[in-house]
Each structure stands twice: as structure tokens, then as C-alpha cells.
Amino acid sequence: MLQVWALPGLPEVSAGDDLVAQILQGVDAARGAHGDDAALRDGDIVVVTSKIVSKAEGRMLRADDREDAITAETVRLVAARTGPSGHTTRIVQNRLGIVAAAAGVDASNTPNGTVLLLPEDPDASARALAAGLRSGTGARVGVLVTDTLGRAWREGQIDQAIGSAGVHVFEDLRGQTDAEGRELVVTMPCVADEIAAAADLVKGKAARLPVAVVRGRADLVGDLDLPGARTIVRALERDMFRRGADEAYADGYAEGRAAAVRDDTPSV
Amino acid sequence: MLQVWALPGLPEVSAGDDLVAQILQGVDAARGAHGDDAALRDGDIVVVTSKIVSKAEGRMLRADDREDAITAETVRLVAARTGPSGHTTRIVQNRLGIVAAAAGVDASNTPNGTVLLLPEDPDASARALAAGLRSGTGARVGVLVTDTLGRAWREGQIDQAIGSAGVHVFEDLRGQTDAEGRELVVTMPCVADEIAAAADLVKGKAARLPVAVVRGRADLVGDLDLPGARTIVRALERDMFRRGADEAYADGYAEGRAAAVRDDTPSV
Numbered sequence: 275m276l277q278v279w280a281l282p283g284l285p286e287v288s289a290g291d292d293l294v295a296q297i298l299q300g301v302d303a304a305r306g307a308h309g310d311d312a313a314l315r316d317g318d319i320v321v322v323t324s325k326i327v328s329k330a331e332g333r334m335l336r337a338d339d340r341e342d343a344i345t346a347e348t349v350r351l352v353a354a355r356t357g358p359s360g361h362t363t364r365i366v367q368n369r370l371g372i373v374a375a376a377a378g379v380d381a382s383n384t385p386n387g388t389v390l391l392l393p394e395d396p397d398a399s400a401r402a403l404a405a406g407l408r409s410g411t412g413a414r415v416g417v418l419v420t421d422t423l424g425r426a427w428r429e430g431q432i433d434q435a436i437g438s439a440g441v442h443v444f445e446d447l448r449g450q451t452d453a454e455g456r457e458l459v460v461t462m463p464c465v466a467d468e469i470a471a472a473a474d475l476v477k478g479k480a481a482r483l484p485v486a487v488v489r490g491r492a493d494l495v496g497d498l499d500l501p502g503a504r505t506i507v508r509a510l511e512r513d514m515f516r517r518g519a520d521e522a523y524a525d526g527y528a529e530g531r532a533a534a535v536r537d538d539t540p541s542v
Numbered sequence: 543m544l545q546v547w548a549l550p551g552l553p554e555v556s557a558g559d560d561l562v563a564q565i566l567q568g569v570d571a572a573r574g575a576h577g578d579d580a581a582l583r584d585g586d587i588v589v590v591t592s593k594i595v596s597k598a599e600g601r602m603l604r605a606d607d608r609e610d611a612i613t614a615e616t617v618r619l620v621a622a623r624t625g626p627s628g629h630t631t632r633i634v635q636n637r638l639g640i641v642a643a644a645a646g647v648d649a650s651n652t653p654n655g656t657v658l659l660l661p662e663d664p665d666a667s668a669r670a671l672a673a674g675l676r677s678g679t680g681a682r683v684g685v686l687v688t689d690t691l692g693r694a695w696r697e698g699q700i701d702q703a704i705g706s707a708g709v710h711v712f713e714d715l716r717g718q719t720d721a722e723g724r725e726l727v728v729t730m731p732c733v734a735d736e737i738a739a740a741a742d743l744v745k746g747k748a749a750r751l752p753v754a755v756v757r758g759r760a761d762l763v764g765d766l767d768l769p770g771a772r773t774i775v776r777a778l779e780r781d782m783f784r785r786g787a788d789e790a791y792a793d794g795y796a797e798g799r800a801a802a803v804r805d806d807t808p809s810v
Contacts, residue, residue, distance in 0.1 A: 275546070275547045276544075276546040276547070276740070276744050277544070278543070278544040278545075278546070278740070308543070372695075422731070425693065426693070426781070427641040427694070427783060427784075428735070429730070429773070429774055429776050430712050430731060430774065431730065432731065432732050432739070433731075434696070461650065462697070463690070463699055463700065463701075463742060464696065464699065464700050467696070467700050468739040468740065468742055468743050471700070471735065471736040471739035472546070472736065472740035472743060475544050475733065475736050475737065475758070475759055476543070476544050476758070490743070491743055506696050506697055507695070513694070513695060514633060514788065515621070515694035515695060515787060518782040518783060518787075518790075519782065519784050519785040519786075519790040520790070521790075522785075522787040522788070523790040523793055523794035523797075525791055525794065526792060526793065526794025527794035527797055528794075529794075529795055529798065530794060530797065530800075531799065532798075533795075533798075534798070534803055534806075535802055538802075
């Protein structure tokens with residue numbers, strides 16, 4: 275049985291806040307509401323919306339810098355498209371390797387006139403939170419930091435893991451066999467992303483419920499030095515969708531044209 | 543509180559089996575193990591791995607036809623890459639609009655020497671299951687049919703919804719406001735995919751647990767004529783990643799070269 279619940283009563287987060295203390299207050303509030311079962315236990319996974327991590331880490335900027343902020347966060351433009359309204363959506367790869375619309379620069383649920391950057395290093399943020407929660411409770415918990423991400427080919431967004439500590443982000447089935455005794459060679463479920471998605475079902479974006487607890491997959495919780503969510507990012511050379519179709523076509527067209535002209539130019 | 547559990551004791555499924563009856567037996571087995579709380583209730587969402595739907599619908603083929611089966615299921619080649627082993631991975635869009643490796647043609651957890659196609663119409667499969675479960679239990683449940691899908695940009699796979707009945711596949715927040723009172727304009731969480739992902743955390747691929755129940759989001763359950771999972775598929779003209787980067791580049795290169803040659807050819 276998997277159980278997932280949101281922590282109630284978390285305050286609005288400001289730069290410099292002690293998130294560990296605030297999460298522990300949320301756990302206490304959950305115990306008040308649901309009883310001692312809501313205390314953190316060994317094997318629980320605490321799933322934290324990156325937005326509050328960014329706020330605590332002081333990653334807020336003035337909103338009039340938004341397009342500049344996106345540019346500053348961009349390592350590589352993957353694709354761009356201008357909609358009927360004239361607004362251009364930029365899909366970019368950011369410092370963290372994550373491919374996201376607007377480089378993850380967020381303007382919802384932030385004070386008017388401000389935007390929020392992603393945490394500097396979400397795996398490090400997750401490690402700090404996990405270490406604090408472990409020492410504060412004595413429970414060996416894991417932590418995921420999540421963001422709401424769009425996808426190729428599918429409409430809408432789902433929450434995914436961008437930071438992880440003390441959690442096996444992949445369930446590696448590659449040694450295991452299926453019911454017919456054959457090895458499961460290809461399958462490597464990204465359980466960190468599945469847990470992030472599950473947690474979003476109780477967090478809600480309009481409500482102020484940025485932290486959830488997932489109980490029931492203690493087998494995925496381990497040491498704090500397990501590989502982080504950075505390992506979910508596909509390396510560029512393995513990525514068949516590292517560039518948008520229109521952008522790749524335009525690159526090819528220009529190169530093809532240039533090559534034809536070169537071929538046609540007599541060497542002197 | 544969200545609760546997710548797998549149904550125990552489902553038999554190996556064969557062509558022509560009555561899946562509704564088998565799922566109801568699984569619900570009875572869960573009641574035996576966990577008590578009456580495990581009976582289906584209004585608002586529960588039953589999440590069914592497409593594999594058993596395909597088996598019940600007789601979608602099995604001989605394995606020596608696998609590459610032919612992939613070709614037959616393919617509407618459009620999106621990208622292909624040949625690995626060091628010499629095996630070519632084809633990412634294709636299939637009849638259902640779904641972009642998936644090998645067109646969703648599956649060779650794990652099937653009898654030796656066979657492969658399995660996706661259900662003919664997973665939304666229709668989900669509707670038939672939901673109607674059967676509703677009339678068999680009196681509970682107004684939703685049904686999702688899921689497949690394990692790879693993603694652009696991110697390693698590993700997650701379970702996603704390919705069929706849906708009686709479930710709001712998107713949580714449309716576009717009328718709602720954030721904590722600052724501003725309208726949430728962009729966010730449209732694909733809750734069907736999040737539920738599919740959550741269910742995979744209890745189903746497990748090596749174990750024979752192809753059906754899970756998700757309880758706690760009764761607000762997402764509605765009439766059986768709600769739009770299906772087909773609506774999650776992004777329309778081609780909206781899809782910035784409708785073709786692999788290498789393929790789009792090669793198309794552009796050829797066109798650019800041809801255009802240069804045309805421009806250079808004196809008109810007669």
C-alpha cells in the first residue's frame with residue numbers, strides 16, 4: 275500500500291527561512307490532524323516543490339528581468355515557437371541539464387512583480403533537507419525536489435524530480451526476470467519521477483501545499499550519497515530530441531545550401 | 543490522503559478472458575487481505591496495465607514477426623538510432639497517435655516466441671472495463687489503461703495513460719488563481735499520467751500485479767463519456783518534437799542542397 279499526503283499549515287516561505295524547521299512543523303500539524311501515523315518514519319520520502327526551495331534560497335528576481343533571466347539560465351536553446359498572441363515560448367536546456375519551457379523561470383505563486391529561478395543545485399538542496407530531516411526526526415527519510423515540466427508529444431505537464439537525496443531514482447530491473455523467466459533488459463523505471471508525479475496529486479498548485487510525504491516504497495530509500503536527480507538528465511549525445519524539429523531542419527537546410535554552393539565553386 | 547494498492551492474485555490472462563470478472567476477483571482477494579476498505583468505492587480509479595488488456599483482446603503475434611509488427615503499427619517514423627550492438631531503436635508514432643519506442647510492440651512478460659500489440663482502442667477498452675466494473679460493484683469508478691513509455695530528454699521510463707474512461711485526464715486550472723490571486727494561465731496538469739505513474743509504484747514489472755486501485759481523487763472521476771486519453775496526444779502541428787533532431791537535420795540538408803541546385807539551374 276502506497277500512501278501519499280500533503281503537509282498542512284506551511285507558512286509562506288521567504289529568503290533565508292529554515293525549510294527543515296518549517297517541514298517539521300508541517301509534520302507536527304499532520305500529526306495533529308491524522309494522528310501519530312503521520313510522523314515521519316524510516317523509508318518515507320518527503321517530496322518538496324522546488325518553488326519553496328528557491329524562495330528559501332533567495333532565488334527571486336524582479337519580474338521585469340524575466341526574459342533576461344530566461345536567457346541567463348539558458349545553456350542551449352532547444353526549440354522556440356511564437357504563438358498567435360505573439361509570445362514566444364522558448365524550450366531550453368538550463369544549467370542543470372533540464373529541458374524545460376522558459377528554463378524553469380517561474381512567475382506563478384510568486385509575489386507580484388517577481389519571478390523565481392530554480393534552485394542553484396537541487397540535488398544539494400535535497401541533501402541538505404534530507405540530512406536536516408534525518409537528524410531532526412531520527413527517521414531515515416529520502417527527499418525529492420520537484421518541478422512541473424512539459425513533455426514532448428503529450429499535452430499538459432506532470433511533476434518530475436529535479437533534485438534527489440537518499441532515494442534510488444531508478445529502479446534498475448535489468449538483472450531481474452519477467453514472469454516467463456526472461457531478463458528484463460530494457461526497462462529502467464524512473465521511480466523518482468513517478469513519486470514526484472504521485473505527490474503532485476495531493477499537493478495541488480492553487481492551494482498552498484508544497485510538501486507531501488510518500489510512504490510505502492522504503493526499498494527505494496538509501497544513503498544520502500546515492501546518485502541524484504542529475505543522473506535522470508539524458509546526455510546530449512544520447513538524446514534524439516536534443517533540438518526541435520524546425521530548428522534542426524533549418525540548420526540542415528542552411529548547411530545543405532552552403533555545401534552545394536561550395537561544391538559548385540571552382541577551386542582556384 | 544491518496545492511497546494506492548495493487549490487486550493480488552490475478553491469473554495469467556488469455557485471449558477472450560473476461561477482464562472485468564478477473565479484476566473483481568482481485569478486488570475480493572484484496573478485501574480478504576486488507577478488509578472491506580479494499581472494496582471498490584465511488585471515486586476510486588482502477589489502473590490497468592495495457593499488457594493484460596492486449597492479452598484479453600487477443601493482440602498477440604508470433605515473435606518472428608516483431609520488426610514487421612512494429613512497421614505495421616507505425617504511422618510515422620519519428621526517429622531511429624542504431625546502437626553499438628547493431629540493433630536499431632525506432633521511435634515511432636503509432637495508430638493511436640502515441641510516440642513510443644518500437645510502436646509499443648512488447649516482448650517482455652509475454653509467452654516465449656510471441657510479442658504483444660497495444661490494444662486496438664485503449665479508450666474503448668477503458669470504457670468497457672469501467673462500465674463492467676460500475677455495473678458489477680455499483681461503485682462509480684474510473685479506469686485508466688497504462689503503458690510504460692520512454693521520454694525525450696530524460697532517462698528511464700514512466701507509466702503513462704493511453705486509455706481513460708470516467709476520469710478527467712487533465713486538471714484544468716486555467717480559471718483558478720494562485721495564492722497571490724493571479725490566474726494560473728499555463729498550467730494544465732495531466733493528472734491521468736500522474737495517476738498512471740503513481741500506480742506503477744505498487745504494480746511492479748517483474749511481479750504479476752497488473753492492476754492497481756488509486757483512492758483519494760474522487761473529484762477527478764466523472765461520466766464515462768468524458769474525453770479519453772487520446773486527448774493527451776499532442777497534435778502534430780503543435781508538436782515541436784515531431785521529428786528527431788538528426789532526421790529533421792537530414793531532411794533540411796537534402797532540401798537545402800536541392801534548392802541551391804534549382805536556383806543555380808538556368809530556366810529554359
